[in-house]
Amino acid sequence: MSMDAVTLPDLSGRTAIVTGANSGLGVETTRMLAGMGARVVMAVRDVDKGREAADAVRGETEVRWLDLADLASVRAFAKEWKGDLHLLINNAGVMAIPESRTKDGFETQFGTNHLGHFALTNLLLEHVTGRVVTVSSSLHRRAPGIEFDNVDLVGRYTPYRAYNQSKLANLLFTLELQRRLADAGSPVLAVAAHPGYAATNLQSHSGSRVQRALLAVGNRVFAQNATAGALPTIYAATQDVPGAAYAGPKNMGGQRGAPALAGRSEAAWNSVAAHRLWALSEELTGVTFPLTSSTG
Template sequence: MDSTPRKWDISDIPDQTGRIAVVTGANSGLGLDTVRALARAGAHVVLAVRDPRRGEAAAATVRGSVEVRRLDLADLGSVREFAASWQGRLDLLVNNAGVMNVPEARTKDGFELQFGTNHLGHFALTNLLLPHLTDRVVTVASQAHRAPGRPSIRFGNLNMTGEYAPVAAYSQSKLANLLFTLELQRRLTAAGSSVRALAAHPGWSATGLQSHDASAVRRALMWLGNRVYAQDSKAGALTTLYAAVQDLPGASYVGPDGFGEMRGAPTLVGRTQAASDPATARRLWTVSEELTGVVFPEPATAA
């Protein structure tokens, strides 16, 4: 008899009946697979998407209770509108949406697109929804926070004006995701809230995210890697789902258990020293409040 412990998968998700979740970037890839798993387990899931028509097409493939609402994380006005329309309880927020290694561009509010979408958009959304939240926030980060060159938060030039590099900008945004999670958990704990902030990364998962890379060479390499090495998006979503439903400590970071954390079953993983620095996390939070005009509110108490 094989005594090897069975690895965690979607069959281990506990009953989610009665729970309400929001998943950003939910019309494809990791986001859609996260929605499918949560809805199948009984949760009511809101697909928060930039294009409602694509969102409705995605929602039609989901078995369970879902709805679609418009949310453009590259537009703080859209973020505020989404949050202002929310009524009642919210149990789970999954900050999944993101852009990766794209050509230089700006959000509607003038921020570098990757930092503005991946970090500032989710920063504002989380804080605006926090008064409704009863359980947890899961933010999807990336191994890119470990990229060569020791990524850091460029406080003197967050928009990387005059020195933009797609990979460096993406790495900065993913480092920001982890620092955001760290400081959010500190603030939640200090406020006496039972809400938890966690992060997860999917390893190397084959999604459409890589197809928008600014470099044709990187696009070709990623296409090849997606075909011969990467796990599929359903497997990649397992780390997010594990963080979303397991009883884990606040500020936990979940990733795949395979070699280099590139693929495998979800487990707790480490992060770089730069992603663990509380002083940098507090500084980033202060700057993010100034840039977005959104501050940490009084969180809800668990129902």
């Protein structure tokens, strides 16, 4: 199997989790990993849709319920996990939705896109043997930083301000996770990816009819398909890349084309902010890093 002349490994005997695997980038990521021989656990909020998606995938799959907007669900999912986990693909997300709250009271985009995956990753980390891949977005560049004193954006909420902040949080999480893994002497890599401009149903949940119509036109005219959008995730998961690497399409300013290592904003390299975000995330979720530092 090849991907624009990049040879992909045989993942027979390996297990992967893909969150949000019932549609869009998630199901395409599942399809490619299963095609490489991996057993893929499709972690989905809607089990019926997950089973429909699994029926369309050739290879070994299993559907399990996971609601990243509910920390009790995250804990239950992780508690039931047994055995090694080669790849954890933090793919699920919500985009530019009207203001709302998760089951635990967090702003929904920050709570789902970042805090849910933060908790899931740390609760599963002792099982992970390969990589943690977190899907971000090129729109992280539009977030000047994390609004630490008001992460729920109370009184300041706009759908894209919240989305952009959550996607910056994904990259800062990856940066600090990699630092902690290295400090613990772990061979596991924390990496990230973005799909560029990919036509998926992620853009269809805006509360604005006009915005949905404009995005639909953009999807038809400019976007690459979901398969192409999933390739950077596969690249980050399987190619020889350094820790904290960030992959994305290499053409049209990072919006289309074959995957390669991608640039990120200065804010996404801020190690002080990454450390502060980690501490805040531990406080909000009650979940901590499970590995012991090798440096004492």
